[in-house]
Amino acid sequence: MPVYEFLCHACNRIYSFHSFRVDPEKVPNCPKCEASDLKRVASRFGVKATRKATSGSGSGGGPDLDDPRVEQEMMRFASELEGMDENDPRAMAAAVRKMTEIAGEQVTPAMEEMIRRLEAGEDPEQVEEDLGDALEEELGEDGGSGMGEPERDGGLYPM
Numbered sequence: 001m002p003v004y005e006f007l008c009h010a011c012n013r014i015y016s017f018h019s020f021r022v023d024p025e026k027v028p029n030c031p032k033c034e035a036s037d038l039k040r041v042a043s044r045f046g047v048k049a050t051r052k053a054t055s056g057s058g059s060g061g062g063p064d065l066d067d068p069r070v071e072q073e074m075m076r077f078a079s080e081l082e083g084m085d086e087n088d089p090r091a092m093a094a095a096v097r098k099m100t101e102i103a104g105e106q107v108t109p110a111m112e113e114m115i116r117r118l119e120a121g122e123d124p125e126q127v128e129e130d131l132g133d134a135l136e137e138e139l140g141e142d143g144g145s146g147m148g149e150p151e152r153d154g155g156l157y158p159m
Contacts, residue, residue, distance in 0.1 A: 003018050006028060010035045012150045014153065017159040089119075089127070
């Protein structure tokens, strides 16, 4: 089951939501304050799946994330992630590489640097501290609301 993260600007908190669809169009309400203007943010791995056109559609893009075969591969990958050691930087790097392959995402220079450093066994928190701004810029994140770094909620909510 894919997991998507959304930022509630009112709470300055990031919530994780599970979905039965890959790249759902629905934006959930905040579990705490019920705000309806949550913004989808890059996951902890710095990867944000985006809808791509199929290469057979004539646009030459990546895989169609609504294609049942791609969705099945994403579901298989999500089940593999459940057993991953979040403290193992090499496992995180392998997961990022696989996610970008499945989603057909281009690996940006900052993301490639992040993956390279994780593969070398560097501390994920240090890598995020060093490269967080560059990753957000490359992924189009807006840098937040001026309230400081948002907190991460530990729950997993239905979408």
